[in-house]
Amino acid sequence: MRYQAFLIKYAEIGIKGRNRYVFENALIHQMTAALRSVNGEFHISKEQGRVYVNIEGDYDYEDAVEALSRVFGIAYICPVVVVDSQDFSDIAKEVVSYVKETYPEGNEKTFKVFTRRGNKKYPMESMQISAELGGAILSECPWMKVDVHDPEVSLHVEVREKIYIYSESIPGPGGMPVGTNGSAMLLLSGGIDSPVAGYMTAKRGVALDAVYFHAPPYTSERAKQKVVDLARLVSRYSGSIRLHVVNFTDIQLKIYELCPHEELTIIMRRYMMRIAEMFAKRDGAMALITGESIGQVASQTIQSLVCTDAVCTMPVFRPLIGFDKQEIVDISQKIDTYETSILPYEDCCTIFVAKHPVTKPSIKQIEKSERKLTGVIEDMVKEAVDTAETIIVEP
Ligand code: ATP
Ligand code: MG
Numbered sequence: 001m002r003y004q005a006f007l008i009k010y011a012e013i014g015i016k017g018r019n020r021y022v023f024e025n026a027l028i029h030q031m032t033a034a035l036r037s038v039n040g041e042f043h044i045s046k047e048q049g050r051v052y053v054n055i056e057g058d059y060d061y062e063d064a065v066e067a068l069s070r071v072f073g074i075a076y077i078c079p080v081v082v083v084d085s086q087d088f089s090d091i092a093k094e095v096v097s098y099v100k101e102t103y104p105e106g107n108e109k110t111f112k113v114f115t116r117r118g119n120k121k122y123p124m125e126s127m128q129i130s131a132e133l134g135g136a137i138l139s140e141c142p143w144m145k146v147d148v149h150d151p152e153v154s155l156h157v158e159v160r161e162k163i164y165i166y167s168e169s170i171p172g173p174g175g176m177p178v179g180t181n182g183s184a185m186l187l188l189s190g191g192i193d194s195p196v197a198g199y200m201t202a203k204r205g206v207a208l209d210a211v212y213f214h215a216p217p218y219t220s221e222r223a224k225q226k227v228v229d230l231a232r233l234v235s236r237y238s239g240s241i242r243l244h245v246v247n248f249t250d251i252q253l254k255i256y257e258l259c260p261h262e263e264l265t266i267i268m269r270r271y272m273m274r275i276a277e278m279f280a281k282r283d284g285a286m287a288l289i290t291g292e293s294i295g296q297v298a299s300q301t302i303q304s305l306v307c308t309d310a311v312c313t314m315p316v317f318r319p320l321i322g323f324d325k326q327e328i329v330d331i332s333q334k335i336d337t338y339e340t341s342i343l344p345y346e347d348c349c350t351i352f353v354a355k356h357p358v359t360k361p362s363i364k365q366i367e368k369s370e371r372k373l374t375g376v377i378e379d380m381v382k383e384a385v386d387t388a389e390t391i392i393v394e395p
Pocket of ligand 2: 189190191
């Protein structure tokens, strides 16, 4: 079957009242960007509360659907057969052949025809069009049965300048178009969790920047490349990501030298947050995002999270906070980051971990330990920020 258009049904943006156009325009912007890399000529238009993709000539159907299924804000993608004739007998012929191809003989289906008359000048009423098309289907496709209350197939016919026929809905990712809800700074490590946390925040319309703490020579170039690759996978959903790669080695070594080893992870995490916030302010991001979930490891007990949060002035979003590991893994598989996340390159937190990290740190105690860094750490932080490498990661 050759589909010449897609009808895009959108999720929550349908309920945004007077600001709806802002969301629709952002959706169209994101769809345009997503389709840019797909073979074919696509024209996106907005009409009467709907968004259509009209397609000129040949194109790659699978690629187009895949690209659209990563655009947040889309609830369903409906592939449409377009009939370039207003003649009712042509329309009936096309509808019958659509049904024959989409629901071939052999599996009985119930159906109902729904007509929407965008072109009010069309000489037949909607009800009459539905009834006559229903009759044509019944006589040409005897395996199809009418059920007006609970049909298995809802066959939609839209009478516009051309005639649009569709019945299938491919699920989109839901959420809101990226760009409609500001931007946030993702602390992106090479693990399973943070890419998922980025995805989930972007799903609510938030654009992403990211920061990765690199600790050469303890962490390798391959570990860094893995993070760039993860950022690229996330950017297929979020759009381009400005990734700051911070050299964290000196700060880590200094903490290792001067602070109690069971507190290393917490203190390190606090410095990561402080630095991430500096980049967030510079980039205009309004919040931080991490992949933490309560109790997953020592640095994610509620006491540890309180200690980490204490150094932030921005809100810290932790979209995975209530998720079990397996639930996070399931999402990472769905969004295709899992295989990259499990590549076995060391991350900087695994090198400096203590045998028995504190699980119930107190802010007071941690602040006391951090005072040992006063006078030396400030310049190191400044140096780390000033020498960071910024990579623009495009989908
Ligand atoms: P992940 O799977 O995301 O690496 P994790 O389970 O390994 O998470 P931690 O290592 O405790 O957990 O890290 C918690 C969060 O801190 C991560 O989800 C990430 O947001 C951030 N983080 C940890 N290490 C780094 C790093 N090297 N660079 C940037 N962010 C980091
Ligand atoms: Mg990690």
